[in-house]
Amino acid sequence: MAAFERSRSRIHSSLLTLVLCGAVHLPSWAVEPFKLRDIRVEGLQRTDPGTVFASLPFRIGDTYNDEKGVAALRALFATGLYKDVRIQIDGDAVVVLIEERPIIADVSFVGLKEFDKEALTKSLKDVGIGEGRPFDRALADRAEQELKRQYLTKSFYGAEVTTTITPIERNRVNVAFSVVEGEPAKIADIRILGSKAFSESTLLGLLEQTSSGWLTWYTKTDRYSRAKLNADLETLRSHYQNRGYLEFNVESTQVTISPDKQRIAIAVTVSEGQAYTVAAVKMEGDYLGQEENFRQLIAIKPGEAYQGEAVARTTRAFSDYYGSFGYAFPRVEPRQDIDRATGLVTITLVASPERRAYVRRIQVAGNNKTRDEVIRREFRQFEGAWYDGQRIKASRDRVDRLGFFESVEIDTVEVPGAPDQVDVVLTVKERSTGNITFGAGYSSQTKVTLTGSVRQDNFLGSGRSVEMELNTSSLGRAVVLGMADPYSTEDGVSRRVDLFYRTSKPLSNLGEVYEFASQGGRLTYGVPIAEFDSVFFGLGYERTKITETQGVPNNIFKYAQAFGSSSIAVPLTIGWANDSRDNLLSPIAGSFKRVNLEISPIGDARYGRLNLQYQRFFPLGNKFTLMVNGELGAGDALGGRLYPVFKTFYAGGLGSVRAFEGGSLGPVDNTGARSGGNLKVNFNTELYIPVPGSGKDRTFRLFAFADAGNVWNTESKYEKVGFDSMRASAGIGLSWMSPVGPLRLSWGKPFRSQPQDRIERFQFQIGNSF
Helix, strand or coil, X not given: CHHHHHXXXXXXXXXXHHHHHCCCCCCCCCCCCEECCEEEXXXXXXXXXXXXXXXXXXXXCCEECHHHHHHHHHHHHHCCCEEEEEEEEECCEEEEEEEECCEEEEEXXXXXXXXXXXXXXXXXXCCCCCCCCECCHHHHHHHHHHHHHHHHCCCCCCCEEEEEEEEECCCEEEEEEEEECCCCCEEEEEEEECCCCCCHHHHHXXXXXXXXXXXXXXXXCCECCHHHHHHHHHHHHHHHHCCCCCCCEEEEEEEEECCCCCEEEEEEEEECCCCCEEEEEEEEECCCCCHHHHHCCCCCCCCCECCHHHHHHHHHHHXXXXXXXXXXXXXXXXXEEEECCCCEEEEEEEEECCCCCEEEEEEEECCCCCCHHHHHCCCCCCCCCECCHHHHHHHHHHHHHCCXXXXXXXXXXXXXXXXXXEEEEEEEEECCCEEEEEEEEEEXXXXXXXXXXXXXXXXXXXXXXXXXXXXXXXXXXXXXXXXXXXXCCCCCCEEEXXXXXXXXXXXXXXXXXXXXXXXXXXXXXEEECCCCEEEEEEEEEEEEEECCCCCCCHHHHHHHHHHCCEEEECCEEEEEEEECCCCCCCCCCEEEEXXXXXXXXXXXXXXXXXXXXXXXXXXXXXXXXXXXXXXXXEEEECCCCCCCHHHCECCCCCCCCCEECCCCCCCECXXXXXXXXXXXXXXXXXXXXXXXXXXXXXXCEEEEEEEEEEEECCCCCCCCCCHHHCEEEEEEEEEEEECCEXXXXXXXXXXXXXXXXXXXXXXXXXXXEC
């Protein structure tokens, strides 16, 4: 009888396995249902028994039958943890026999050059291969194909991948991928066939992908990518459609690769069609009684060649304007009525506002460090209020201008089952907001000068900034502690506190040992008065001492003789700033305007000091940006006193007139000292050029610059203020928020200078982010 039961158990186990695979049906002599008295699990090495029991569809005391046995096998195999599972019946007990899958102990790569190991490890986890995961040969094959696919995206068509599985103790395996990368296939030739209106060379110049050239070893634009080719075809389409060729079409695209998989040839055949001129622009649909306002948004001009970009810009403007009335999902469609005989096209803008909606919820994602409140307080769209497209865009721009994030994206999502509600989702990608900055310069007079500072702009994710500057240049030393809170009140009133100790020495040729030593502090409040405007009020205390009075420049000696070597100032400041730049790190549009007046009516040093600045960014097409900057500084003494020598302006160096040594411009007395002046003028222009191969990193930019400016002492009868005494320079440079911190360097050449000027053609500043 016992032998019969064992035989029946084996037959039952085999039948259940076959049923699971769908090969046979249960015969009529399957096990009879019975009441479970016990459940046992055998064969486990690592898996917790609770994982098995949780997958079983029966418990002790339940009635067991074949259907429950099949369901148990399905559930256990579905976990992916087990190589084999069997169920045996031992009297009124069920025995679950488990054979576990091996666990991956290590994933390694051999022969990697083109890819970073961490990036490949992450991509393989997406297909199921990673440390601590159950091993499956089928998954290993998928991982091998994924690696080959990754190499294909970089034109390594000859790359070979071999997978080696090594069993080790405790039912574990090591998975090793050996890669023979070979050489990437290069684009040897690109042809555009069928073009008549534009030369082939002109069209090829529009493409991101190019044939091999002298710079492609760096830009890698000669590596074929299907995604990049599709983008290039869209570029061709846009080029034609913006010049009237409404019916332009890509007829075919042929990509051929040489037998050795090293050279690629691309042939694109296009059909241009004829050029069309806009005859008229019409409007149809519901425009909320605002037809005239909508009409002013139309960028399409009758009488000119059809421009697809102008049509797209108009539809976006219509959608945004609908959004300002609470319509989150308007429908705006341009209809083209073509007359081929005359070459004219009539464009009809068909629009419908659809339904009005209000914002149910605002969600913030991606801010692992920055607190939600720091982001939410920048929002101009509120939960529970009517949807307003302009306010949502303003909210996104304000968050971007914080400078805490690499990217800021905002989406509007419909709420299921609630057609009049939407959710606004803001997704950010945080960047390092702490900087340890190191600056250096070199000239034949002062050799190497060094400066450094530590700054945390988003301290503990609170939006506050903490700064400590240490300056160890040969021209002085400084210790500055600064703390700023942009929201000291809920209304957005900012507060900044600065404490400082500085020593500085004007540039001189005689090596005197005197210097200015200043210590004090300042409290400043900023009050927002409009979306981009704030006014500032501040109060400070400064005590400045001239450490030596012998052998000093004449103007410093006269000031010390008249008012003593130690002076106290109590400066009051009032200012206004307007900042509409689209990004603080690398703006491409917008402007920055600043007015700051500093007055010290009491104390030993009595003076007034005015600073004006205007900066604007102009986008030039999709790639270039022009920046213009102008600054004016003017100071005057009050109460019949001399203007304080330690409040003079300086110019030269990065941020001023480049190619001249920092702080070297201005009056030079008979001792060779450069002690600044009470009037400063500074002009800068920069043309930003994206670095080839930099991808989406908008902070990595080359620039060409031209600077002009100088400093004068209007209290001196020997000083002549005018254009003839301006200094000017031009050159090239690079700016980048690099992985090791902000980098800015320039090389320039003066083209308006004087023999006594100190030239410093190469200047740079680099920092370290944390």
